[in-house]
Amino acid sequence: MADSHATFDAIVVGAGPAGSAAALALARAGRSVVLLERGPFPGSKNVYGGVIYGRILDDVIPRWWEQVPVQRWVVRRATMVLTETQALTMDFRSQAWGAAPYNGMTTYRADFDRWLADKAVEAGAHLVPSTVVTGLLRDAAGRVIGVSTDRPDGDLHARVVIACDGVNSLLARQAGILPQADATHHVLGVKEVLRLPREVIDERFGLRGDEGLDIEILGGTGGIAGGGFLHTNADTVTLGVVLSLPELAAAKRRPETIIAELKAHPAIAPYLRGATVEEYSAHLIPEGGYDAIPRLHHDGLLLAGDAAGMTLAAGIWLEGVNFAIGAGLAAGRAAGRAIVAGDTSARGLASYREELEQNFVLADHKRLRLAPGLVLSHRLQRVYPALINDFMESMFTVDNPEPKPGLVRLLLLVAKRHGVRLRELLADALRAARVYR
Amino acid sequence: MNRYPPVSLDELMGTVDFRVGERAHIVVDTAACRECALQACVTACPAGLFIPTADGGILFNYEQCFECGTCYMICVAPGTITWTYPDGGYGVVFHRG
Numbered sequence: 001m002a003d004s005h006a007t008f009d010a011i012v013v014g015a016g017p018a019g020s021a022a023a024l025a026l027a028r029a030g031r032s033v034v035l036l037e038r039g040p041f042p043g044s045k046n047v048y049g050g051v052i053y054g055r056i057l058d059d060v061i062p063r064w065w066e067q068v069p070v071q072r073w074v075v076r077r078a079t080m081v082l083t084e085t086q087a088l089t090m091d092f093r094s095q096a097w098g099a100a101p102y103n104g105m106t107t108y109r110a111d112f113d114r115w116l117a118d119k120a121v122e123a124g125a126h127l128v129p130s131t132v133v134t135g136l137l138r139d140a141a142g143r144v145i146g147v148s149t150d151r152p153d154g155d156l157h158a159r160v161v162i163a164c165d166g167v168n169s170l171l172a173r174q175a176g177i178l179p180q181a182d183a184t185h186h187v188l189g190v191k192e193v194l195r196l197p198r199e200v201i202d203e204r205f206g207l208r209g210d211e212g213l214d215i216e217i218l219g220g221t222g223g224i225a226g227g228g229f230l231h232t233n234a235d236t237v238t239l240g241v242v243l244s245l246p247e248l249a250a251a252k253r254r255p256e257t258i259i260a261e262l263k264a265h266p267a268i269a270p271y272l273r274g275a276t277v278e279e280y281s282a283h284l285i286p287e288g289g290y291d292a293i294p295r296l297h298h299d300g301l302l303l304a305g306d307a308a309g310m311t312l313a314a315g316i317w318l319e320g321v322n323f324a325i326g327a328g329l330a331a332g333r334a335a336g337r338a339i340v341a342g343d344t345s346a347r348g349l350a351s352y353r354e355e356l357e358q359n360f361v362l363a364d365h366k367r368l369r370l371a372p373g374l375v376l377s378h379r380l381q382r383v384y385p386a387l388i389n390d391f392m393e394s395m396f397t398v399d400n401p402e403p404k405p406g407l408v409r410l411l412l413l414v415a416k417r418h419g420v421r422l423r424e425l426l427a428d429a430l431r432a433a434r435v436y437r
Numbered sequence: 438m439n440r441y442p443p444v445s446l447d448e449l450m451g452t453v454d455f456r457v458g459e460r461a462h463i464v465v466d467t468a469a470c471r472e473c474a475l476q477a478c479v480t481a482c483p484a485g486l487f488i489p490t491a492d493g494g495i496l497f498n499y500e501q502c503f504e505c506g507t508c509y510m511i512c513v514a515p516g517t518i519t520w521t522y523p524d525g526g527y528g529v530v531f532h533r534g
Contacts, residue, residue, distance in 0.1 A: 040456070040526045045504065047534035109534040130526030150525050168506040170522070183510045190483050192449070193533040236533070249477035249511040256483065260443040279533040280449035282483035282503040284510070 008032045009339050010332075011147055011158040012125075013133045013171060015042035017321045018305025018328035019164030020116040024060065025332025027123035031339055033332075034156060035117065035125045036149065038132040043113030045166070047283035049189045049240055050229050051104035051214050052112065053322040056360075058101065060329060061119060065102050069111035071233035072212025073097060074104040076205070079316070080267065082219035082228075086389035087267035089215075098211050106212050106231050106238070116325075136161065136171055136301070143345065144300035147171075159344045160335040162302045164328060167284045169307035177294045177303065183245040185288030185309070187226055190255040191240025192263075194275035198235040204271055205232055216318060219385035220265055222258045224251050225376045229318075230268065236278055237271065239263060242285060244376060255282065285320070287313040287376075290369035296356070297334075297349040304331045312364055314371035316436075323361055330355040370435045379420065379428060387418040446485050450501055458527030461499040462520075463508070469517040470495035478508045478518075503529050 010026050012019045015037035026033040039045045051074055057064040075098040078091040097103040121127050137146040137155060146157035163171040167186065172178040196204075205213045217228030225244040230237065241258050248255065263272055286292065286309040293309045296302060304310070305324035312319045334352035338344045356362040374380060391414045395407065405413070415425055470476065471493045478487040478495070484503050488496040502523075509520040522528065 038522055038525055039528075040530060043534065044530045044532075045528075045534075047531060108532065110532045132522050132525045168504075168520075180515065181510045181512070186506075186510055188481070188483065188505065188507050192444075238533075245481070245507065245511050248481050248507075249475070252477070252480045254446070254480050254485065256446050256449055257443075264443075277444055277449060277452050279452050279531065281453070281531050281534050282505045282507075283534070284506045 008034050008156065008158040010034075010160045010162060010335050011036065011156055012162045012164060013147060014038075014164040014166055014305070014307070015117045015127060015129070016046055016113055016164060016166060016305060016324060017116060018307070018324035018331070019162070020113065020120045021060075021325045021328030022162045022164060022304060022332035022335070023120035023125035024116075024123050025329045026336050027120055027125040029333065029336035031336050033125045034158070035120055035127045036131050036133055036147070037117070037127065037129045040130050041110070041114055042117035042127070042129070043110040046109040046113055047189065047191070047281045048109055048321060049191060049242060049285070050216070050231055050318055052107055053104050053319060055101060056322050056326045056329070063100075065100055067115070068105065069107055069115050070210065071106040071108065072207070072210050073102050074106065074214045074231070075211045076207070076213040077104075078213065078215040080215050080217045081385045081388055082217060082265060082267065083386045083389050085266065086393060087265075088389050088392050089267075104214065106214070106233050108233070133165065133171065135174060142299065144298065159339050160300055160302065160349070162304060162331050162335060163307050164305045164324070165307050167286050167306040169303070172294065172303055172307050175298070175301070177298070182288070182292075183249070185286060185292045186245050186284045187242045187287050187313075188245055188248060188255060188282065189240060189242045189285050190259060190280075190282045191229075191238055192259055192277050193233070193279045193281075194237045194239060194272060195235065195278045196237055196272075196275045200274075201232050201235065201237060207232065210234075217262070218380075220262045220268075222251065222253055222261060223382065224248055224253065224258065225381045228262050230271070237275060239268070239272065256280070285313070286311050287372050289313070289372040290362070290365040293362075293365065297346050297352050299345050302331045302335060302349055302352055304328045310361065310365070312368065313375065314368040315375040317368070326359060326361045327356060330359070330361065367437075368435065374431060374435045379424070383418055383420055387414055387420060390414050390417070450484060453501070454530040454532060455501055456527050456530055457500045458524045460524055462504075462523040462528070463497065463499050463502060464519040465495055465497040466517045467494040467496075469514050473514060473517075475513055477511050477513070481507050481511055483507065
């Protein structure tokens with residue numbers, strides 16, 4: 001670190017999924033790359049809220065599923081809609097997801113991120129942990145030529161810098177690429193990892209061996225827009241909530257009390273009986289969607305992962321780590337090509353954006369650009385959970401000698417009771433059809 | 438009957454590994470806090486690090502910080518919270534994140 005004149009082909013800031021994927025792609029292309037991580041080890045600052053989908057690794061790490069540090073493979077995927085006393089659950093199970101190439105996994109980021117960073121190191125990347133990048137270095141023309149760090153004589157120079165420094169990306173904010181603070185496009189995730197014996201988890205959730213369950217929850221967040229999640233690890237269960245920042249601030253509620261309420265919900269509590277807290281954690285999630293994604297390529301600089309707001313929060317799909325890996329790989333490849341071609345200007349790096357538009361990273365975000373607005377909308381968050389639960393309750397309540405109501409009539413009746421008109425029901429149905437077209 | 442007594446924030450924070458550095462990575466301008474009627478940070482910070490004081494200000498302790506960013510995102514007076522990362526290797530260390 002002492003030689004401030006040392007020149008690398010590339011510097012990657014942040015050894016999360018985006019950064020390690022970028023470093024891996026660069027190292028594989030024969031480029032010299034430094035991977036800087038502010039934590040003592042990759043993953044030590046990172047938190048996720050559900051499931052990691054690994055197929056993006058198929059071409060990069062053949063048979064990755066045989067070595068990835070998995071907790072459980074998700075074979076049950078449930079969506080739960082809660083009111084204080086009711087729960088409607090749609091529960092899907094597929095045994096196909098329990099065999100190679102699998103679908104989703106649960107893991108711990110301290111394990112997963114370290115594993116992916118190790119892949120970059122094996123390919124030749126230089127991992128430097130416990131090092132904070134404090135700023136971008138620029139030449140007179142303003143192009144990025146390196147980074148300053150908190151190490152003595154810690155300036156590092158490179159042809160390309162790839163900022164994968166996470167949701168609070170200091171680099172993107174210092175460079176004016178992201179707004180200084182942007183509460184409306186972020187949610188707070190808080191979760192508890194709860195210890196339970198493995199066989200108890202298997203029994204309570206109907207699982208065997210390394211099978212896992214993921215439940216996504218609408219409602220149960222104390223009236224604050226957001227949602228909940230519960231998923232199984234080998235011998236722990238993770239329960240958490242994501243909370244709209246402006247609504248959390250306005251509600252003057254403490255995040256851990258909202259988790260506590262969800263834990264005590266009659267549909268959740270029996271799953272967690274006897275569990276003890278192993279770790280409490282919190283992290284922000286960028287949920288602005290496509291329209292909040294900043295410009296991704298600049299002179300000498302690329303952005304990937306949470307630093308570029310690439311978390312997909314589309315209600316039925318909640319993904320992030322796969323997007324970070326996909327973007328990181330594309331950034332690393334684009335940087336490698338630009339370095340070889342001798343043009344690391346924004347124009348020389350533009351193939352990054354083009355590749356992301358071709359594959360899922362930007363295509364999914366673009367297709368679902370209206371989803372964050374729908375998912376956090378007033379009626380979906382505050383009216384429909386109670387409406388749908390009351391409808392189910394009326395439908396399944398046998399109150400003889402009253403005859404059964406017609407279901408369409410019942411729906412309209414329940415909707416009216418919740419202050420929703422037919423016109424609004426139809427408008428929301430159309431809106432959903434447009435969002436998920 | 439409450440079969441599952443809620444876990445206190447202190448107990449929750451006791452489950453988290455912090456490697457406390459000497460430098461406070463977040464600095465709060467408490468004079469600005471005294472002018473703030475909202476003080477949303479007091480409730481929203483998931484680690485409960487913003488403590489209201491008798492004189493209407495805020496007492497902030499950086500030592501058990503998740504480095505999540507909630508405080509500066511929701512703060513209504515730009516510049517009140519100077520937010521950086523802890524020095525390399527210090528701060529929160531998640532093992533089950």
